[in-house]
Amino acid sequence: MGKKWLxxxxxxxxxxxxxxxxxxxxxVLPMLYLVYKSFIINxxxxxxxxxxxxxxxxNWNALSNTLKISLYxxxxxxxxxxxxxxxxxRTDLPWKGFFRTLFVATYMIPPYVGAIAWIQLLNPxxxxxxxxxxxxxxxxxxxxxxxxxxxxxxxxxxxxxPFAFITISRAMEKMDPTLEEASRVSGASPLRxxxxxxxxxxxxxxxxxxILVFIGVASAFGTPSIVGMPANxxxxxxxxxxxxxxxxxxxxxxxxxLAVSLMLAANGLLYLSMFGLGxxxxxxxxxxxxxxxxxxLGKWKWPAFSIVMGYGxxxxxxxxxxxxVTSLIKSMSRPVTWDNLTLATWKAALENTQYTxxxxxxxxxxxxxxxxxxxxxxxxxxxxxKTKAKGRKIPDALATLGGATPGIVIALALIITFSGNFGLxxxxxxxxxxxxxxxxxxxxxxxxxxASLSQVHPSLEEAALNSGASWLQSLRDIMxxxxxxxxxxxxxxxxxxxxxxxxxxxxxxxxxxKTIGVLLYELQTYADPQDASVLAVIILLIVLVGNLAxxxxxxxxxxx
Amino acid sequence: xADVKITSVTKKxxxxxxxxxxxxxxxxxxxxxILGPSGCGKTTMLRMIAGFERATEGExxxxxxxxxxxxxxxxxxxxxxxxxxxxxxYAVWPHMNVFDNVAxxxxxxxxxxxxxKERTEQALxxxxxxxxxxxxxxxxxxxxxxxxxxxxxxVAEPGLLLLDExxxxxxxxxxxxxxxxxxxxxKKLGITVxxxxxxxxxxxxxxxxxxxxxxxxxxxxxxxxxxxxxPANPIVADFIGLVNFLEGEAxxxxxxxxxxxxxxxxxxxxxxxxxxxxxxxxxxxxxxxxYLRGKLVxxxxxxxxxxxxxxxxxxELRVIDRGAAFAExxxxxxxxxxxxxxxxxxx
Ligand SMILES: Nc1ncnc2c1ncn2[C@@H]1O[C@H](COP(=O)(O)OP(=O)(O)O)[C@@H](O)[C@H]1O
Ligand SMILES: [Mg+2]
Numbered sequence: 001m002g003k004k005w006l007x008x009x010x011x012x013x014x015x016x017x018x019x020x021x022x023x024x025x026x027x028v029l030p031m032l033y034l035v036y037k038s039f040i041i042n043x044x045x046x047x048x049x050x051x052x053x054x055x056x057x058x059n060w061n062a063l064s065n066t067l068k069i070s071l072y073x074x075x076x077x078x079x080x081x082x083x084x085x086x087x088x089x090r091t092d093l094p095w096k097g098f099f100r101t102l103f104v105a106t107y108m109i110p111p112y113v114g115a116i117a118w119i120q121l122l123n124p125x126x127x128x129x130x131x132x133x134x135x136x137x138x139x140x141x142x143x144x145x146x147x148x149x150x151x152x153x154x155x156x157x158x159x160x161x162p163f164a165f166i167t168i169s170r171a172m173e174k175m176d177p178t179l180e181e182a183s184r185v186s187g188a189s190p191l192r193x194x195x196x197x198x199x200x201x202x203x204x205x206x207x208x209x210x211i212l213v214f215i216g217v218a219s220a221f222g223t224p225s226i227v228g229m230p231a232n233x234x235x236x237x238x239x240x241x242x243x244x245x246x247x248x249x250x251x252x253x254x255x256x257x258l259a260v261s262l263m264l265a266a267n268g269l270l271y272l273s274m275f276g277l278g279x280x281x282x283x284x285x286x287x288x289x290x291x292x293x294x295x296x297l298g299k300w301k302w303p304a305f306s307i308v309m310g311y312g313x314x315x316x317x318x319x320x321x322x323x324x325v326t327s328l329i330k331s332m333s334r335p336v337t338w339d340n341l342t343l344a345t346w347k348a349a350l351e352n353t354q355y356t357x358x359x360x361x362x363x364x365x366x367x368x369x370x371x372x373x374x375x376x377x378x379x380x381x382x383x384x385x386k387t388k389a390k391g392r393k394i395p396d397a398l399a400t401l402g403g404a405t406p407g408i409v410i411a412l413a414l415i416i417t418f419s420g421n422f423g424l425x426x427x428x429x430x431x432x433x434x435x436x437x438x439x440x441x442x443x444x445x446x447x448x449x450x451a452s453l454s455q456v457h458p459s460l461e462e463a464a465l466n467s468g469a470s471w472l473q474s475l476r477d478i479m480x481x482x483x484x485x486x487x488x489x490x491x492x493x494x495x496x497x498x499x500x501x502x503x504x505x506x507x508x509x510x511x512x513x514k515t516i517g518v519l520l521y522e523l524q525t526y527a528d529p530q531d532a533s534v535l536a537v538i539i540l541l542i543v544l545v546g547n548l549a550x551x552x553x554x555x556x557x558x559x560x
Numbered sequence: 561x562a563d564v565k566i567t568s569v570t571k572k573x574x575x576x577x578x579x580x581x582x583x584x585x586x587x588x589x590x591x592x593x594i595l596g597p598s599g600c601g602k603t604t605m606l607r608m609i610a611g612f613e614r615a616t617e618g619e620x621x622x623x624x625x626x627x628x629x630x631x632x633x634x635x636x637x638x639x640x641x642x643x644x645x646x647x648x649x650y651a652v653w654p655h656m657n658v659f660d661n662v663a664x665x666x667x668x669x670x671x672x673x674x675x676x677k678e679r680t681e682q683a684l685x686x687x688x689x690x691x692x693x694x695x696x697x698x699x700x701x702x703x704x705x706x707x708x709x710x711x712x713x714x715v716a717e718p719g720l721l722l723l724d725e726x727x728x729x730x731x732x733x734x735x736x737x738x739x740x741x742x743x744x745x746x747k748k749l750g751i752t753v754x755x756x757x758x759x760x761x762x763x764x765x766x767x768x769x770x771x772x773x774x775x776x777x778x779x780x781x782x783x784x785x786x787x788x789x790x791p792a793n794p795i796v797a798d799f800i801g802l803v804n805f806l807e808g809e810a811x812x813x814x815x816x817x818x819x820x821x822x823x824x825x826x827x828x829x830x831x832x833x834x835x836x837x838x839x840x841x842x843x844x845x846x847x848x849x850x851y852l853r854g855k856l857v858x859x860x861x862x863x864x865x866x867x868x869x870x871x872x873x874x875x876e877l878r879v880i881d882r883g884a885a886f887a888e889x890x891x892x893x894x895x896x897x898x899x900x901x902x903x904x905x906x907x
Contacts, residue, residue, distance in 0.1 A: 181612055182651035184638040185722075186665040186712065196664075200655045 012471040016387075019379035023398050023442075026435050029422070030413035031263075031405070037416055038256040049257040059239060059258065065149075065228075066235040066262075070218040072153045077161035077213045078168075078206055080311070085168040086198070087304055090177075091295045094305050100169070102312050107162035108543045109316075110500045110517070112222025113536045114159040116524050117319030119227065120326050120533075122146035128322060128336075147231040155223050158315045160216045167209030171202055190295055211273040215266045219406030221503040222517075226524055236262050237408050237503070244412065244507055255412055263409040270404040320540060327533035349534040355519065359538070362499050362516040365430060369437035370445075370495035376438070377445030377490055382479075384446075385453040386461070396446055403443035407503035410439050415507065428510025436508055437498040444497075445490030452486035453479075488553040496546045500539045562623040562719025562752050563588045564609065569618030571604050578604040580776040582618070586754060588719075591746055593755045593763035596773035597799065602756040605773075606724050609754060610645055611638035622720055639668075644713030644721040644751075648728060650705045652697045658684070658708050659693040665716040683715040686745065703734045710742070714749065721746070724756045739765050760800050764788070772796050794905050797837040803903075804843070804877050810834040810904055820872050822851055826902055833907040840880040842900040845870070847888075850896030861886045870895060 038049055053059050087093045088100050121129045122144040130142035145151065179201065183193040199206075221237040228235065234242075236258055243255035297304055326332075328341045349355050380395045402410065414436055418426040426432035456479060464474035480487075502517035509518050516535060523532040564586040571579040579601040586592045594602045607613040609620060611627065614635055620628040622643065627636040653661055663680040671679065684690045687707035697705055706726060713721055723742075727735045743766045746753050757763050763770050764784040772779045772787060780792035791797035794805070808815040811831050816823040828834070844850065845868060854872035866886040868879040879897065889895065 176649055176651065178647040178649050178651040179653060181610075181638070182645070182647060182653070182709075182712070183664070184612075185610060185641075185643060185645040187639045187642075187668040187716065188664075189637075189639055192668065197653060201653070203655075 016379045016383050019376045020395050022376060023395055027398050027402050027439050030417040033417045034256060034413035035260055038260040049253050053254045053257045058234060062234045062236050062239040065233055066218050069152055069156065069235060070214045073156040073160060073217045074210045074214045076157040077164045078210045081161050081164040081168050081209065082206060084308065085165055085172050087308060089169055089172040091297050093297065093308065099308055099312060102316055103162055103165050105547060106316055107166060108496060108547060109159060110539060111159035111220060112226060112502055113539055114319050115155045115223040115226045116532055116536055117322045118155050119146050120322045120529060121318065122151065126332065146227060149233060152224055152227045152233065155227055156217045156220060160213045163212040163216055164209035167205050167212060168202060171205035175201060208273050211269050215269055215404065219266060221408055222521065240408050241506060252416065259409045259412045262406050266406050267404055323533040323536040326529055327537050345530045346534055349531050358514040358516050358519040361513055365433050365515065366495045366499035368434045369498040370491045373438045373442045373445050373494045374487060374491045377442060377449050378487065380446050381450035381453050385450045399443040399446045402439040407440055410436055411504040411507035428513065430513050433505060433508050433513060436504040437501060440504065441494040441497055444493035448486045448490035448493060449483060452483045456482050485554050489550055492546050492550045496543055499542055564720060564752065565621040567619040569608060569615045569620060571608060571613060572616045577776045582778060584771055584781060586752060588752055589750045591753045591766060591768045592771060593757055593767040594771045594773060595757060595760060595763040598758055600773045601776040602773055603724055606722050606754060606756050610643060610722055611636060611641050642718050644718040646709045646713050646723045646726045648725045650709045652705045652708045654697050657694055657696050658689060661708050662711045662715050664712065669716065679715060683711040687711045702730055706730065720752045722754050727762065789901060791903060794835050794837060797903055802840050802878065803837040804840065806836045808834045808836045815904055819875050820852055824851065824899055826904060828904045830906045834904045835907050837903040838899050840878040843877065843879045844898045844900060845879050845881050845885055846896045848896065850898035852897040854895055854897055856889050856891060856893045856895050858891050859886055859889065870897060
């Protein structure tokens with residue numbers, strides 16, 4: 001009996017171990033090496049790099065800008081998201097389903113595409129909104145200037161707010177509505193109840209959502225670079241890229257010191273949010289709870305609807321409309337009319353191999369990253385949910401760590417680690433890009449797959465093994481059909497962000513491996529807004545198609 | 561304090577009548593249960609009294625205040641109805657300690673600090689939680705949390721207390737002791753109580769009167785003993801306690817059972833076809849006398865009683881014997897039955 005079992009379990013553990021080993025090589029090793037390189041000079045502990053970096057005013061300014069921008073965006077995002085989540089989740093606001101989909105979907109729009117759109121709308125010379133206001137209100141000069149701290153906070157808030165919205169909405173859906181009703185019968189008005197019960201109960205999720213926004217904004221490169229650089233506003237990520245582009249040892253060393261600072265800040269915050277708040281999460285007793293009793297907005301119904309609709313129009317439709325129109329316009333200096341529209345820009349762009357090659361690259365890279373991440377993800381999720389092995393949570397934690405680490409840090413760590421130092425030279429290859437995407441987005445597939453694995457009762461697998469199936473056979477015949485939708489969903493959740501990734505790509509790409517994100521960034525910085533818009537629309541289309549596919553495979557369960 | 565007057569109240573969800581033409585007058589200081597199977601509209605009715613649902617039609621008055629009258633557009637929100645309510649899921653706020661939970665209604669009323677402390681402590685005393693004031697809900701058992709909810713519902717001295725299956729999340733033993741505790745409290749405070757439950761024993765033990773509901777419609781409003789012994793219709797008879805149903809014919813102080821080939825004297829007020837309900841414990845089993853002859857099919861020992869199945873003709877009757885039937889009879893034995901109390905309904 002025992003003999004018969006042994007080889008089967010061996011296959012299982014070999015596969016799991018391979019998945020874990022790849023994580024160790026590509027996540028743990030580079031991160032540790034990055035930290036090591038930043039502190040060790042000629043074999044001894046030395047904080048010289050940090051001293052050099054932080055003795056320069058530019059870097060201090062970058063640090064303080066990063067903190068300021070992240071803080072403002074976080075506060076704004078929470079202030080916007082909480083009422084939105086409340087209105088959509090708890091009241092009789094019309095069109096709730098539509099709004100929920102809309103604000104959740106914004107999560108998938110790459111923020112730098114948003115930044116490009118807002119530059120088209122609000123740049124001081126030719127921004128659509130500025131021009132419109134100047135002409136119609138007879139202003140002496142443009143009322144808005146996107147190239148400013150305010151402009152950066154504006155763009156970042158709009159496109160990172162969905163992080164907070166999703167977190168807060170989920171918690172609000174899980175909350176027992178009778179907790180609010182108990183307050184009402186105690187004599188408290190709806191507003192008082194919101195203040196005394198709803199907000200305090202939501203506090204952990206508000207904080208968690210806020211931290212996600214903070215980390216996201218602090219790690220962002222595209223938007224701060226596109227919007228901030230023209231105004232000479234630098235943040236940590238842009239400084240790091242500048243140092244890396246200097247290309248010499250000294251540049252890399254200082255980039256390393258800055259990157260480690262950023263990594264510690266981001267991961268420290270994540271640690272706080274996971275362990276500091278984990279204990280405070282309020283578990284409420286499940287009873288056969290009543291259906292949520294929706295707050296009747298009464299005379300506020302239509303004003304609230306208009307505000308939410310207005311926000312949707314400004315945060316989603318206006319920017320999308322802007323890139324779409326820009327990609328179709330004949331002459332930027334003439335007004336937007338039907339006969340000023342053309343498909344010529346599209347045609348030229350799609351025939352230009354300088355554009356189609358990066359597009360193909362991104363497709364190949366994203367497919368490779370998604371496929372490999374899915375395979376590794378299955379094993380890590382299986383290890384986490386379906387075994388009792390000691391340390392089974394570690395690979396999952398590593399995947400989470402990768403996801404929470406700023407892309408720029410991952411990219412830098414990969415470069416210094418795999419430029420021949422450990423017998424592996426991946427510099428300027430497709431491989432290093434794929435590795436970067438996997439490190440960053442693996443957690444998406446692990447999370448999606450483990451969620452569905454947790455629903456598969458262990459007896460199903462045991463029954464298969466008892467019937468004489470090998471582990472792989474049981475995986476194929478029993479597990480796979482049950483978890484397939486979430487595996488496919490997880491694949492899309494890695495594919496989409498990999499496809500339009502910018503922050504890591506800008507550091508890791510080589511002349512033969514340019515990606516669509518990098519190309520778009522270049523077009524934007526070299527002031528070719530029309531071609532940039534074509535690419536931006538292509539990215540938005542991919543996101544849209546990906547989302548529809550995601551909804552279909554997961555039957556609306558994992559709709560983004 | 562507060563009586564409750566519910567007049568022709570109807571609640572529709574879409575096309576579904578959750579509550580259909582509900583009429584009731586609950587007197588000041590009375591303990592009334594709304595009893596019925598799951599999904600019959602009890603919670604919906606209670607939530608209309610509380611103000612969490614708007615009645616589609618009808619009028620609700622608490623004390624001398626009309627709180628809801630659909631055709632006049634009157635609707636008083638829950639916070640202005642001055643009632644206490646206890647929820648099935650306790651709904652104790654996890655972010656406040658026991659004292660703050662209970663003091664909350666007083667805080668909303670802006671009761672001065674010293675008064676607030678005094679009254680909160682009184683309420684905590686009432687539910688025997690005085691020494692738990694500083695604890696947080698996650699440090700309390702389910703029963704204790706339910707007491708916190710009760711104290712919070714009572715602290716502002718409302719005239720009316722609403723409870724929605726408050727004991728259903730507790731284990732059996734605790735449930736029974738809480739029944740008496742709630743009843744004692746109600747007597748002591750003289751408060752009007754509307755108590756929703758699907759557990760007939762609970763309703764029987766606690767209520768002055770029971771409102772039996774079925775599919776949104778009131779079937780009977782009566783004292784527990786009347787509901788049990790004189791159910792208004794077969795639905796109530798069937799829902800409350802156990803019954804054997806028989807088809808019969810009522811005529812001149814008699815009911816004839818064709819299937820059993822016999823008749824019994826009965827005090828019925830109608831003539832013609834009848835549906836007759838007999839409770840198992842109202843059937844006497846005997847070796848020697850009775851007007852029905854049958855065969856004992858099988859028997860189950862229940863400790864305080866024996867549950868027997870007796871075949872009379874081709875009708876199987878369930879009989880519960882409080883005596884020593886289990887030891888005295890053997891399966892397959894011929895036995896005699898006689899009915900004590902029967903309940904007859906015209907068909
Ligand atoms: N908010 C609602 N929307 C639609 N149907 C509801 C709603 N609340 C209750 N119902 C329906 O009304 C009926 C009565 O429900 P309820 O009052 O909760 O029953 P009970 O408390 O007696 O179990 C059920 O059929 C239920 O499905
Ligand atoms: Mg109910």
